[in-house]
Amino acid sequence: MRLPPPSALLAALAVALIALAWMRPIDHDESQYVAAAVLSAQGLLPYRDYAYLQTPLQPLLFAPIAWAAGTWTYPALRIVNALLGWAAVAGVYAGTRVAGGRPTIAISCAMLFATCDILLFSAGTARNDALPAAMLAWALPLILKAERGDGSRIGALAIGLLLAAATAAKISYAIPALAYGLYALVRRERHRPLWVIAGTLPAAALVARLWWLDPPSAYFGTVLFPALAPAQYYEATGRAWKLSTGLKLVDTLKFLALGPALLALIAVAWRQPRGLPRLLGWLILAGLVAALMPTPTWRQYLLPLLPPLFIALAERWEVQPPARALRIAVAVFAGAGLVPSAIALAAGGGLSRAIAEGHAIRAAMDAARADGPIATLAPEFVPASGRPVDPRFASGPFVFRSAGLFDLNGEVLHHVVTRARIDEHFTELGQPPRAILVGGEGKWTSGEDALDRVLEDWAVARAWRRVPVASERFRLYVPPQAAARRLPSSSSE
16 A cells, blocks of 8 residues: 655644644643743742752743743643654654665654554653653664764764753653763764763753752752652552552553554564664663663653664664564554543543633632632643742642651752641741642542642631632632632622
8 A cells, every 4th residue: 555655644643643632631740841831931940949850951941832822831832742742753754764764664663653652642741751752763863874974073962962951851861862872982983972972061051050059959859759759659558569560561561562662672672684773772772771760660651762663663674574464463553552542532621621621710710819829739720820830839749649758848948848738838837829729630630639638628627718610620719818809790609
């Protein structure tokens, strides 16, 4: 069967990914990334001014988008991530062409990459996965060009910049970046490692600067919390089995099998023809190591291994075209990769629901004459209200649900509030928010209703006024004195 031109397929993919991002249900994982972009747009810095549980590049890059989008920040960030997911696929196509792949094989493997649930989830949500994946994917054509002896100093600089920026956006990309750096040192006559290192300096300087401004909070966000909080959370909730090595293996195979990535990995590793570049094998292995280091393993963690994997698959098929049975199996697995997105879309909601909820929240805030900041475990809904997010809740539910990481002074130092110390922050320290919004952290966003009830119970116990919200999901509470100044058009419940 003759395929449409690569440009047509890539254009159709861009439309499909944007549509998926628009319709995919809300996920509470998005909360901290939307909040971080909004707070950075207001001039605040990660670590120094609010807790951010990743390396810091994305909120700074996305701050101008959040500033320009205003109340439409959440939809805008989803669409940006969809386009970045598209860019990652386009980078795989470009890398395959640089490596000498025919257009048909190059676009086939790029589109197979696009059917992986790992990519579709990452491109369909406002997380921090699509940005570093796009950077890694576009570093690969330059890396492969250098490998064949056609590299340049500018190309080496760009490789260093892209890989360092990917690491500055998500720390797991440090493993593929390090793997390439070591390879470049071995093959320095082609890869110009000193120029690569020079390219890393802007991103490294940015990260170093933010660490220097607040070293304890930077260490907490990028090292301490990721290392300690997951195990503490699952053990505290009686789900320590989620941390087992056996389940990690099962989850890894499951996520790879939701799409053709597992078959691609087997095909590339099995009786590898001599024509395949050894460099791609190192990058695939580095991506797998990066995915398996955190516990538990989630699908988006496997994204770093996919761009080099599908370029390697194209390289293999150039040398040894796939048999009919393998083509059928790949098609079946590609279909399986689309199933989770189809299920998610069937659940309904998405950005249309989020926009409607945002309008309802804004109307309620206007009626109560409440100006924020808003304390909420779902800060992705706050931009639509036109009010600021309380920076102490910038991490959404993730730090809030933790226990035993710090005492009160430690929480103040790191700009966070946990469920056990709400009253100490709000009452003893005299720093209550101007409004409390609950309802966004629940099963409908893959969250926990019980966490929202902690905030709501605090508000109710202190006679905060519930302001009517035209939403079956959300409840808004304001201090009694703020409620007394509400507009006459608002009504009590």
